[in-house]
Amino acid sequence: MSSEKELSLDNGAVIYSYSLRDRWRKWCNYFMLGCLFLLSLIAAIPFLFIVYYVLAKGISSVNWDFFTQLPKPPGEEGGGMSNALIGSLVVVGMASLVGIPWGMGMGVYLSEYRATRTAKALRFVVDLLISAPSIVIGIFIYGFIVVRYGFSSYAGSAALLLIMLPVVAKGTEEILKMVPNHIREAGLALGIPRWKVIVRIIIPSVLSMCVTVIMLAIARIAGETAPLLFTALGNQYHIRDLSEPIATLPVQIYEFSKSGFEQMEKQAWAGAMVLVLFVFFINFFTRMFLFFYKKDKIKPFQKGK
Amino acid sequence: MSDVLVKIRNLSASFSSVTVLKNINLEIPSRKVVAFIGPSGCGKSTFLRCLNRMHEEVPGADIQGQIFLEGQNIYEKHIDPVLVRRKVGMVFQKPNPFPGLSIFDNVAVGLKLMGVKKRVLYERVEDSLKQAALWGEVKNILKRQGTSLSGGQQQRLCIARALAINPSVVLMDEPTSALDPISTARIENLIRRLKEKVTVIIVTHNMQQASRISDKTAFLLSGELVEYEKTSKIFTNPSEVRTESYITGRFG
Numbered sequence: 257m258s259s260e261k262e263l264s265l266d267n268g269a270v271i272y273s274y275s276l277r278d279r280w281r282k283w284c285n286y287f288m289l290g291c292l293f294l295l296s297l298i299a300a301i302p303f304l305f306i307v308y309y310v311l312a313k314g315i316s317s318v319n320w321d322f323f324t325q326l327p328k329p330p331g332e333e334g335g336g337m338s339n340a341l342i343g344s345l346v347v348v349g350m351a352s353l354v355g356i357p358w359g360m361g362m363g364v365y366l367s368e369y370r371a372t373r374t375a376k377a378l379r380f381v382v383d384l385l386i387s388a389p390s391i392v393i394g395i396f397i398y399g400f401i402v403v404r405y406g407f408s409s410y411a412g413s414a415a416l417l418l419i420m421l422p423v424v425a426k427g428t429e430e431i432l433k434m435v436p437n438h439i440r441e442a443g444l445a446l447g448i449p450r451w452k453v454i455v456r457i458i459i460p461s462v463l464s465m466c467v468t469v470i471m472l473a474i475a476r477i478a479g480e481t482a483p484l485l486f487t488a489l490g491n492q493y494h495i496r497d498l499s500e501p502i503a504t505l506p507v508q509i510y511e512f513s514k515s516g517f518e519q520m521e522k523q524a525w526a527g528a529m530v531l532v533l534f535v536f537f538i539n540f541f542t543r544m545f546l547f548f549y550k551k552d553k554i555k556p557f558q559k560g561k
Numbered sequence: 562m563s564d565v566l567v568k569i570r571n572l573s574a575s576f577s578s579v580t581v582l583k584n585i586n587l588e589i590p591s592r593k594v595v596a597f598i599g600p601s602g603c604g605k606s607t608f609l610r611c612l613n614r615m616h617e618e619v620p621g622a623d624i625q626g627q628i629f630l631e632g633q634n635i636y637e638k639h640i641d642p643v644l645v646r647r648k649v650g651m652v653f654q655k656p657n658p659f660p661g662l663s664i665f666d667n668v669a670v671g672l673k674l675m676g677v678k679k680r681v682l683y684e685r686v687e688d689s690l691k692q693a694a695l696w697g698e699v700k701n702i703l704k705r706q707g708t709s710l711s712g713g714q715q716q717r718l719c720i721a722r723a724l725a726i727n728p729s730v731v732l733m734d735e736p737t738s739a740l741d742p743i744s745t746a747r748i749e750n751l752i753r754r755l756k757e758k759v760t761v762i763i764v765t766h767n768m769q770q771a772s773r774i775s776d777k778t779a780f781l782l783s784g785e786l787v788e789y790e791k792t793s794k795i796f797t798n799p800s801e802v803r804t805e806s807y808i809t810g811r812f813g
Contacts, residue, residue: 439659447646447647
């Protein structure tokens with residue numbers, strides 16, 4: 257009550273004059289805004305430092321040989337990580353080839369048939385899988401595939417697939433949910449079967465956002481180490497057969513960094529730098545793609561109009 | 562008298578056991594404009610959505626009775642709702658062109674997915690846009706986004722989209738309630754011309770609009786059909802007291 261008197265609204269003369277309380281409110285606003293800015297800045301500093309550190313340590317060992325040569329035996333100078341680079345591409349590629357369409361299919365089901373009982377059960381499983389620690393997934397694949405068939409690039413891909421699937425499914429579901437229902441109805445009312453409405457109208461309208469989800473999922477699995485340790489294992493050489501153990505960049509970085517040989521540690525830093533740049537460029541190109549794609553193709557949905 | 566295109570027999574509809582339409586019986590003549598008026602929540606939109614089997618797309622929806630379109634009961638078991646919807650076009654309250662599709666594709670998509678050949682596609686699109694009185698404004702920007710048009714143009718684009726697949730009935734659910742008076746007038750003119758080719762069934766909150774464009778008017782009140790007569794009669798000499806109170810603004 258007393259604060260209302262300070263506003264002095266009742267005498268009618270100076271309605272818009274600043275009371276003490278208004279000043280306090282403004283000051284509070286600036287203070288909170290400043291806090292948020294500071295906290296964001298503090299959070300960004302270690303990230304920038306990581307990038308700087310990896311670049312500074314790795315740049316000296318990244319050269320043509322790094323991309324084309326196999327690792328040299330411990331103690332010898334030179335060599336590269338071409339086996340791990342190709343290995344990562346193979347393992348991530350196989351996982352993506354299966355995981356993207358499969359995950360998107362799940363996402364479509366979760367969004368377009370959201371009220372069904374199976375969708376509710378599936379959503380629960382996806383949420384569970386998304387929060388499962390990646391090493392648990394590695395152990396699962398170890399027990400399920402590796403124990404029977406041995407270490408292989410298939411086992412590594414299977415582990416990455418299990419990590420990728422729920423990420424792609426959840427992402428696709430969330431994006432499709434943003435498409436207003438009246439767009440679906442417009443399609444259905446034209447005499448277009450439901451599945452064609454989804455494939456030809458709903459998905460194209462959010463394609464750019466789906467691309468983001470896919471890119472982020474690829475970036476996510478490209479950096480996974482734990483589930484590959486006991487599935488893909490690693491390999492000194494190029495693989496001749498996909499059923500053999502396969503080298504991957506994160507695992508090779510891990511092993512080289514604890515080898516104790518200075519040359520191998522340098523190679524590990526170089527590998528780390530390539531990995532960071534790879535993930536960075538995936539994000540960067542996704543954003544560029546979206547920027548140019550959005551300009552002439554996608555208009556964001558207007559809410560509440 | 563003109564021939565009957567749609568015959569509705571004992572139609573009742575509900576959402577999760579809340580009855581929205583009660584035992585509606587009426588006949589809609591061919592190539593006329595029929596308006597449905599009534600207060601909010603009286604079941605006008607539900608009625609419209611029963612006619613192209615969109616009502617059943619909502620979870621918990623139920624429907625009883627028969628609707629005959631050109632003599633065929635569209636609720637018979639073997640009838641595919643997809644085929645019904647190709648005969649019965651629909652225009653929604655809010656202009657809703659497909660996002661991400663060009664103006665051309667917005668009109669063409671229904672035809673393309675029905676397997677219409679590319680050679681005739683352009684003609685059909687041009688034809689539909691002309692019928693919707695939009696061709697002059699968009700003929701040079703067909704590749705632009707459908708959503709980049711103004712609200713009134715978007716709604717005419719939606720009408721063109723509905724006309725493209727050659728329906729015999731076009732349902733319009735308050736097509737001008739989101740538009741300004743000039744765009745509204747354009748669409749009303751358009752509807753008047755459309756009846757040369759198709760039957761238009763329009764739901765509207767605007768009674769002047771109903772009296773301006775329709776040949777027959779039906780008055781719905783809490784799910785019941787109160788009166789269905791020639792528009793001139795409904796607005797000058799209604800036989801029901803409830804109709805008179807509604808159109809003179811005493812309630813609703």
